[in-house]
Amino acid sequence: MANSLQGNLTNPVAGLGTFTYTVVTAGEWTLGCRSTLPLGSGLQIQLQQNGSNLITAIGGTTGNPTPTQQSIGTSTSTYANVGDTLSVILSSSNNVDSIPNAVKSIISLYQGK
Secondary structure (H helix, E strand, O other): OOOOOOOOEEEEEOOEEEEEEEEEOOOEEEEEEEEOOOOOOOOEEEEEOOOEEEEEOOOOOOOOOOOEOOOOEEEEEEEEEOOOOEEEEOOOOOHHHHHOOOOOEEEEEEOOO
């Protein structure tokens, strides 16, 4: 089951999962996510509209995170109609990311650019 997001706010979340908002006002929406990672992370951030990928950020490259870069993030803007869903999917195949609170994220969702 998806976790609900609040519109026009930043939404702090911990762990992996799918976080979804159902649009109630049509227009331009900005969706973003920044996540802090444990060493050895394989985190993947997907931003989607109605199940279609808008953008993907992958944090599982060799040496990522590093002591100076312990986070990854991405954002995008899209036009959404009433009833559209905007989702952030945080997933990983690395066990280190499934430890409770290992991945901490701030998801931002705002109407406008």
